Amino acid sequence: MSLEPAIILVTLAQILLALAMAFALARLLVGPRAQDRVLALDTMYINAMLLILTFGVAGGTRQFFEAALAIGMLGHVSTAAAAKFLLRGEVIE
Amino acid sequence: MTEFAAVLVFLGALVAFVGSLGLLRLPTFFERVHPPTMGSTVGTMLILAGSMLHFSVLESRLVLHEVLIAAFLTFSTPVTYLLLGRAALGRRPPN
Numbered sequence: 569m570s571l572e573p574a575i576i577l578v579t580l581a582q583i584l585l586a587l588a589m590a591f592a593l594a595r596l597l598v599g600p601r602a603q604d605r606v607l608a609l610d611t612m613y614i615n616a617m618l619l620i621l622t623f624g625v626a627g628g629t630r631q632f633f634e635a636a637l638a639i640g641m642l643g644h645v646s647t648a649a650a651a652k653f654l655l656r657g658e659v660i661e
Numbered sequence: 662m663t664e665f666a667a668v669l670v671f672l673g674a675l676v677a678f679v680g681s682l683g684l685l686r687l688p689t690f691f692e693r694v695h696p697p698t699m700g701s702t703v704g705t706m707l708i709l710a711g712s713m714l715h716f717s718v719l720e721s722r723l724v725l726h727e728v729l730i731a732a733f734l735t736f737s738t739p740v741t742y743l744l745l746g747r748a749a750l751g752r753r754p755p756n
Contacts, residue, residue, distance in 0.1 A: 574667035581667075581674035581708075588674075588681035588700070595685050595693075603749040604690055610741060611684055611697040617730075618677055618700070618708050625670055625708075625715050630726075633712075637730055644737035651741065654748035 578626045585619040606650045613643025666715035673707030676700060690749055694742060701738045706731060 589612055596608035617639045624632030649659050676699050683696025709727040716724040 574664045577664075577667040577671040581671045584671075584674040584678040588678045591681040591685040592697075601690065601749075601752070603745060603752065604693065606745060607690075607693060607697065608684065610745075611681055611700065614697065614701045614705070615677055615681060618674065618705060621708050621712055621727075621730075622670055622674065625666065625712050628715075628719055630716065633726055633730075637733070640730055640733060640737075644733075644741055647741045648744055651744035651748045655744065655751055 575626070578622060582619060582622050582626070585615055585622060589615045589619070602654055603651075606647060606654065609650070610643060610647040613639060613647070617643065663715060663718060666711040666718070669707050669711030669714065673704045673709075673711065675704075676707065677704035680704065691746075694746060694749075698738065698742065701734060705734055 592608045592611040592615060596605050596612065599605045599608055617636045620632050620636045620639065624630065624636070653659050680696045680699035680701075683699070684693055687693045687696065709731050713724060713727045
């Protein structure tokens with residue numbers, strides 16, 4: 569990231585991802601039913617993972633990769649658990 | 662090469678942004694299930710490709726760690742949305 573246009577593009581990407589997280593948060597707060605909120609939470613997880621990957625690209629450090637991997641896995645597990653709860657009323661039967 | 666990686670990251674962020682905008686704007690739940698998959702498929706793949714390219718150029722060797730995230734998301738995204746769609750189908754309508 570030593571060249572100027574690349575830094576501008578990655579900063580714009582971070583702003584876009586932060587706006588995407590804000591949209592998902594608005595849907596999480598507004599969402600008329602529970603499944604809308606679960607969907608918005610999953611979208612926020614995905615956008616947060618992408619934002620952390622973008623931080624890694626901007627900083628040139630590899631430590632952000634593990635954080636992104638952990639957030640992706642936890643997002644899948646939490647969304648699947650919430651959807652299972654909505655489906656059956658229990659997570660583990 | 663670094664500018665190309667930045668363009669890939671920017672395009673991926675743009676796709677994820679459009680997906681979240683659709684999540685906010687569309688009227689019903691079953692329409693709202695579709696847009697976030699843009700961010701979790703195309704957006705993620707573009708950003709991961711940009712990250713792989715950037716670190717491969719930076720460290721002058723092939724860095725493929727991001728394939729882990731790509732493979733995991735390829736399996737987890739359909740499972741998540743399938744469960745959520747089934748849950749939304751089974752729930753009674755409001756009022």
